[in-house]
Amino acid sequence: MSSGTELNGGGEVAAFRQVSKSYGPVRAVNGLDLVLRPGETVALLGPNGAGKSSSLDLLLGLREPDRGSVTLFGGTPRAAVQAGRVGAMLQSGGLMGDVKVRELVKFACAVHPRGRGVDEVLRDAGIAGIAERKVDKLSGGQEQRVRFALAVAGAADLIVLDEPTTGMDVSVRQAFWASMRAQADAGRTVLFATHYLEEADSVADRVLVLHRGRLIADGTSAEIKARAGARRITFELHSADGAADVDEQVLRALPGVVALDVTARIEGVRTVRIRSTDADADVAGLYRAGLFPRGLEVTGLGLEQAFLTITGERDAEDAEDVQDAEHTASTEHTGTVKESVR
Numbered sequence: 001m002s003s004g005t006e007l008n009g010g011g012e013v014a015a016f017r018q019v020s021k022s023y024g025p026v027r028a029v030n031g032l033d034l035v036l037r038p039g040e041t042v043a044l045l046g047p048n049g050a051g052k053s054s055s056l057d058l059l060l061g062l063r064e065p066d067r068g069s070v071t072l073f074g075g076t077p078r079a080a081v082q083a084g085r086v087g088a089m090l091q092s093g094g095l096m097g098d099v100k101v102r103e104l105v106k107f108a109c110a111v112h113p114r115g116r117g118v119d120e121v122l123r124d125a126g127i128a129g130i131a132e133r134k135v136d137k138l139s140g141g142q143e144q145r146v147r148f149a150l151a152v153a154g155a156a157d158l159i160v161l162d163e164p165t166t167g168m169d170v171s172v173r174q175a176f177w178a179s180m181r182a183q184a185d186a187g188r189t190v191l192f193a194t195h196y197l198e199e200a201d202s203v204a205d206r207v208l209v210l211h212r213g214r215l216i217a218d219g220t221s222a223e224i225k226a227r228a229g230a231r232r233i234t235f236e237l238h239s240a241d242g243a244a245d246v247d248e249q250v251l252r253a254l255p256g257v258v259a260l261d262v263t264a265r266i267e268g269v270r271t272v273r274i275r276s277t278d279a280d281a282d283v284a285g286l287y288r289a290g291l292f293p294r295g296l297e298v299t300g301l302g303l304e305q306a307f308l309t310i311t312g313e314r315d316a317e318d319a320e321d322v323q324d325a326e327h328t329a330s331t332e333h334t335g336t337v338k339e340s341v342r
């Protein structure tokens, strides 16, 4: 992707500094610290309710943080939006119905402080062919593309998309990402929230994972997969090679092992599956330990598996914290002084 520094002037596009936002008792965003840089295409992932839409709303100045600050291009979100530096495609809000697609896009181009030519926008969004249709006669996927056209109606420096491909079929989705990539190649910074992990994997050069309002992973897709131990090593150990009784401790002690599974379905043969953060070191370690792995395979797991692993780990940690808190509360209640569990 191009650097985009010409368009954005270098430095920070957006910054969240210790941002928190609650709705009553629900802490939707919790201490978010994050900087977006010019030219990045960034995917925002997270389970339902993780705080993705709330974070985007804060970024666009649609909501105010309870704590911390959000800046866009060094100023307030409102100033950046008013200057036409941000284009957004949000989940909420209906489109005007009784107008033609061309009229709606033309209006958006006309009112935008940095409005582009209507034909160019229709072409970029892939909706030139439906320009004369009424907006309320569109399919869900077509409507999404019109929303995208509105987001790129002006020459914004930052494009924010909240689950942009919801309702699009596979071919429309591919065409959509091609349009989006053209925006990124023109130097624009793009931030999109999605539930489609393969999109994040193939489109984004940076992936953020939110979980219960907290940023729990930030890196390239490859880095996040590596961190989650997203390589799988499989092999067999045969008793004929002197490995009838594999000492699982030996396997568990290999440097990158995250998960280990040893099965013995056939007499004298153990099938070993390892999930690892460092497959190279583990394979070397197997031989160093005097084992003779047969049919050795190393495969990469997808971003989806990495995502499930990272969020699952965090769920487990949170559950432990709750148990600890309950334990502390119950011991305080009974007046018993006990050492903290963790």
Ligand SMILES: Nc1ncnc2c1ncn2[C@@H]1O[C@H](COP(=O)(O)OP(=O)(O)OP(=O)(O)O)[C@@H](O)[C@H]1O
Pocket: 023, 026, 027, 028, 046, 047, 048, 049, 050, 051, 052, 053, 054, 055
């Ligand atoms: N206006 C609101 N009033 C009360 N609670 C809200 C409001 N908006 C969001 N929430 C709550 O805040 C939390 C974060 O919601 P948010 O919509 O930001 O998450 P999300 O990651 O975008 O979820 P999804 O993937 O389901 O769209 C959720 O628990 C949600 O129920």
